[in-house]
Amino acid sequence: MASGLSTASGDVSLGKIESPVVEKETSTTGQESNEDSTVANSETIDQLQAEVESLETRLKHSREEKKVLEQLFEELAEELADVERENDILSDGTVLKRRLERILELENENQQLRQQEKTTSASVQPDYEATRDRTLNKLKVGKQSTAGKAIDAFIKELKHG
Secondary structure (H helix, E strand, O other), rough: EEEEEEOEEEEEEEOOOOOOOOOOOOOHHHHHHHHHHHHHHHHHHHHHHHHHHHHHHHHHHHHHHHHHHHHHHHHHHHHHHHHHHHHEEEEEEEEHHHHHHHHHHHHHHHHHHHHHHHHHHHHHOOOOOHHHHHHHHOOOOOOOOOHHHHHHHHHHHHHHH
16 A cells, blocks of 8 residues: 655655554454454554654654754854954954054153153253353453453353354
8 A cells, every 4th residue: 555645845655554463364254354454454554644743743843943043043153243343343452452552652751751851951061151250260350351251152152052
């Protein structure tokens, strides 16, 4: 006996179904044996149909689960892409932060060097007035003398360049 069933995904052919029931030999007519065989075949068919329905239900549930898992996979893939983009942004932000810190360090160092230059240049300049006074004392002349006025003009020229 061949049986063909229709399912959601298409036709399923079970092929030849044979009854597992062993036919009894009876001393009566072949009709009694045929009736027993028909009842046994009918029960077997009912069992197989119930099993097919069960398998179809399981298949339907499996397909639904597959759809849910595929949706979850897609959502996770999108979430992963978002996380990777965030990671790239954070990585770029970290690089920028490090560069900014380095710039600030260099600006501070530059400011310190400028301050040090001002301090050094102020301390390196000689005390011209003290030198003038010593020189005028050696010459035994005063600030209002021609030599004093010449030295003052010379100092003024040195300071203002």
